[in-house]
Each structure stands twice: as structure tokens, then as C-alpha cells.
Amino acid sequence: MHIDDLKLLNFRNYSSLNLSFDKNINIFVGNNGEGKTNILEAIYLLSLTKSYRTILESDLIQFGSVSCCISGLVENDGLIKQLGVEIGNGKKKVSINNKEIKRIRDYISSLITVSFLPDDIQIIKGSPSIRRDLMNIHISQLDNEYISYLNDYNKVLKLRNEFLKKLNVNGNTNASYLDIINEKLIELSVVIYKYRFEFINNINTFIGKYFKKIVGIDGMEIKYINSLNITDFNEEEIKDKMLKKFNKNHFQEVSQGVTLIGPHRDDLKFMIDDKDMYLFSSQGQQRIAIIAFKLSEIDIFKKYKGTYPVLLLDDIFSEIDVKRRNKLIKFLKGDIQTIITTTDLNDISKDLLKNSSIFIVKNNNVTKKGRRKNGK
Secondary structure, rough: OEEEEEEEEEEEEEEEEEEEEEEEEEEEEOOOOHHHHHHHHHHHHEEEEOOOOOOOOHHHHOOOEEEEEEEEEEEEEEEEEEEEEEEEEOOOEEEEEEEEEEOOOOOOOOOOOEOOHOOOOOHHHOOHHHHHHHHHHHHHHOOOOOHHHHHHHHHHHHHHHHHHHHHHHHHOOOOOOHHHHHHHHHHHHHHHHHHHHHHHHHHHHHHHHHHHHHOOOHHHHHHHOOOOOOOOOOHHHHHHHHHHHHHHHHHHHHHHHOOOHHHHHOEEEEEEEEEEEHHHOOOOHHHHHHHHHHHHHHHHHHHHHHOOOEEEEOHHHOOOOOHHHHHHHHHOOOOOOEEEEOOOOOHHHHHHHHHHHEEEEEEEEEEEEEEOOOOO
16 A cells, blocks of 8 residues: 555645655655654544644644645555545545545545654553554554444443433432443443454564564563453453443442443553563663554554555654664565655665655755665
């Protein structure tokens, strides 16, 4: 899979921008604040219909404009699609081949991306919601049916929380209705747990190998932390434990007006020899663990989707030392389209610069300098 071209209209600092990409390595170089990251953000938005930098979509619209448009031509196994995202007037419209797509699940996976970002350190250091989002994003790209189950789960969860609050105010409310909601929430939870356990098991097939090759340390894995304390998927166990916990927590949940168990409370832990990397590892090791996680995703996409994702690397080479940087570069396969931003080409090895297309970003303009031969 690769993106052939990208067109931006009134997006961030670009009034109008048309880019054509190489199918292999594309490097955007320029000073901070020139708009390199905006290009990666636009591709990410085209892939997942949302930004990784802001939750306010109005921030994406160039100052003085009322809307912005991002479009791109994507090729996968000979099939070409024109993707589009338009944001304005508090609305967002996505399209494939100029036909509006009403359901996000029918759009996601049209352009599969894996991003490597400086803020990725928050995957380990940040809140559990960041790690849940990480799972949700990548499972959705693997199977867009997951989005429907997750959306349905969140709707039932909201309904349950609202009913718990009503019970707290008025104990005479028909409590049997809660049994119906519980049954539906458990049913959806089973499906979500199945997806998540399968995803983490697949990650653990690859992640230790990558971490060892870059850092030289064995025993790295991801642990799926859940409120049921289950270690692998078992439908009957999930149903039984959720029902028992709902009964046990009933008065506490009614008092607080919130659901205390379920997939919305899940977390991931990055572990080395059963030790939490958040507590026992250096920031350098944490950063490599996250990179190993992303490299594992690449293999999973290739295995299950039959294609490599487009890789987005936002100035990550300046974040790791030269020795580990060179080891990482070995995993960037030549047949994977990779789009990189950097402030200094000296941060990137000559091996990677060979046959890379270089783009100079300056004063809201992007100039393609062609392919870099032999690192010169």
C-alpha cells in the first residue's frame, strides 16, 4: 500500500499544496514551525479521519478560512482509490472516489498507517486511555467491524451510567431494566475482549524479537490488564465474571453513577521479565519498546491484510542514539512506503538517504529535490 499524491486546501499553514510521493522513502527536511509535521498530520487524518495533535478540528482550518480539504490517491495491490476528508462548519465529510461515506467503518483501512511520533513516550508514561486508543486505532485498521462493536459498546455504557444515576436519585425506578442493559453490555464486551486478546497475542509474537535486536535485552512483552483479571480469552469466563462483578459492585456503581468494570477500563503494561517498564526502565528503553511495538504492528498488517502500511516518522531519529538509530533503519524495508520529517539530514544515516526522495520545507512551500543518490 502507498499514497501516490496528497492535496491540501486551507489546511494548517498551507493555502494550497500538491505533493507526489515516491513509493519508498520520502524525507521532508526543514526548520521547526515550517509545516513538516502538518504534512504527516494530513496523511494521518486521511487514514483515520482524525488528528493525532488536536481534538479541536477547527484548529486544522487555516486562519481566515471556513473549511479545509485533504485528499489523496492511494494504491493497494493495483486498486486505486481517491480518498478525501473535508472539515468545516462544525462538520466532517469523508469520501472514497468522490462518493461520501456515511459510516466511518466503511472508510477506515482504505489507507493503513503506522506512525512513529516524539510524543509516543506517553504510550508508556501517559494515562490508560492513551493505550486503549492505541489498541482501538490499530484493531480498527485490521478489522473495521471492530468500530461498530466499540461504538455500540460505548452507547450501551452511556445508557447504563445514566440509568445508574436514575437509580441513585429514585430507588423505585424499574431495576429489572438494568438486567437487560447488563446482558447487552456483557455481550458486546465478549466481542471486544476477543479482538483485544488476539491483537495483544499477535503483538507478543513479534515485539520481544525487535526489542532484543535493537537493545540486546530478552523478555519484553505486553500485558493486557483488565478489570476481570483474565489472562486469555474465554467467553464463558468473561460472562460469568462480569455478571458476578455487576452484582457485587451494584451499590457502589449506583452511588457513583458509573460502570466500574469492562473494556473501557482496560490498560496495557510494557514489561521486561515481569517488571513494569514504566517503573524500572530508562526513557531510552521505553522509547525503543514503543518502536518495537510499532514494528510489530507492521508485521501484523502484512500478515492479516496482505500489505504493508504507510509509515509516518516525525523527527524520531533525533530522539535515539546513533547506534540504536542504525539498528532501527535496518527494519525499514525498501518495499514499505516511509514518510519522514527531520530538521537535519545529518540525523539520518547515509544508508537511508540512499535513493530517498528529499523535500525541502520552507516558508509554507515544499520543493522536491529528487532522489538522494549514495547519500550525497
